[in-house]
Amino acid sequence: MTLKEVSDLILQHNNFEILTHDYPDGDCIGSAFALALALKQIGKNARVIMTERLNKYNYIYDMLTESDFKAEYIISTDVADEKLLGSNKKFYSGKIELCIDHHKSNRIDAPYKYVDSEAAAAGEIIFKLIPLLGAKYNKDIADCLYTAISTDTGCFRYSNTTSETMRIAAELIDLGCSSAEINKSMFETKSRGRIELEREVLENMIFCAGGKCAIVYTTLKMTENLGDDETEGIASIPRQIEGVKIGITIREKENDYKVSVRTNDGVDACSFCKRFGGGGHIAASGCSLKGSLEEVIEKLKTAAEEVL
């Protein structure tokens, strides 16, 4: 369907709930709130459904006032799979009427779907949808959409960033969005717990295969008092090191160890993880291992030395 058809469909309804995914990120929060704000502006009712509220997005939550209405139309934004609805899955399974997303891998089964995998963020799609709905951009909407796009592109750093991404961000800046403040809060603010975790991770880093493989780990004890947003991104640390071709992050879970593998220079992370029953993409894959931490490290070291 075209974005015009999405807009026509939305305009036939009046009372919306917009679903976001579990472990909410800037793109799902920013996209959902921008859409809700636009819908309220044109006289509709809308609320955003979340599994949890993270303090870092308070400036966005505050934009939308709660109102009492019975929802009749369910839209999901940035949700690639029903299982990502988390604790909301039991209420909303099979009830999504319109799915708006940018994940190529989208597996939502809904009567209407608009998936643009060229978009760096779902926020880019909402940016284009808003004028079709007859709503006007304003600073709040611009702040939501800037948050969506800058977080999903690592502040315009990742390879998903297109020239269109940059032009949309330019328009959002012209609309007066607080780009510098949003970037500071999203990318340059770390809790003391996070700083302590980074220190411990760096302290315990293991190199093998002549420095071409770096392994870091977090234990349940290291992360026991931290929120999900404080532990995210650790997996990007080992691959950043000069000369490292395989960066491995081991996270202790209740029953096993979750392993994230990130690679450089074309080393195949997916086939590496397949050795352990996992998989993923060529430069970013994952698997799970059982045993003691020492055993898990030893297995991964041996595999890395064989590959490199």
Add this chain to the structure above:
Amino acid sequence: MTLKEVSDLILQHNNFEILTHDYPDGDCIGSAFALALALKQIGKNARVIMTERLNKYNYIYDMLTESDFKAEYIISTDVADEKLLGSNKKFYSGKIELCIDHHKSNRIDAPYKYVDSEAAAAGEIIFKLIPLLGAKYNKDIADCLYTAISTDTGCFRYSNTTSETMRIAAELIDLGCSSAEINKSMFETKSRGRIELEREVLENMIFCAGGKCAIVYTTLKMTENLGDDETEGIASIPRQIEGVKIGITIREKENDYKVSVRTNDGVDACSFCKRFGGGGHIAASGCSLKGSLEEVIEKLKTAAEEVL
């Protein structure tokens, strides 16, 4: 003078040397090489003068082939003050004919100056100058200019990033620049020495004033085997911590300690540093202190506790 006048002036000459500043960054290197490439394209001779070659910019150095000619016209790019020419000052002092820069504080004394302090990077000025010279953009020039603009804006993160910055970056992406690879190498690659330094810095971090002030330090021993590009950016670490209003970085030098002060929420870094004979901007200032490391830390802690 207008950019058209800058272009007319340049077109009257044939053999150029383009000066960069000491401790070269992506903006001075990218701007100087983009200009040199454009000049060679229109049949002129040009070379770039640097105090040192950093490996991270090898992909840029390789774009320009050395040629033998006697320079008759000296242009500086991104150089705010003659003293920033470093070891080249003795050869080029008083010889700059045309100064192209974006620093409001520019103090170069040259017959012709074009300073646009609205530009986030000198690279933005060179981007606009190139078509006026009758040169055509190409991938090499786009890679130089993207490097210039992305490094001086912290990958479009800092408050100097304007909508024009984003639109220029969009055009560079459309020209085929290797934006993702450049960002990876500039922002996501760290040497093992740098990682070790970060670990030590985090390990020794001191909090005071009820967590509103964080102090980190580097000693000569900690940095003895590291290049300048491996130690840069440490000063941004303490201010990133949630709740920190004054972030202080102490760097041991041969004869004293150089102190960088970065603040949040309007705390005046400049007046803080003036207590110790230093100064700077409201959110970023510096000063020098003598004594033992313990004494220096104690003085700064006392001052922070008084201010907060």
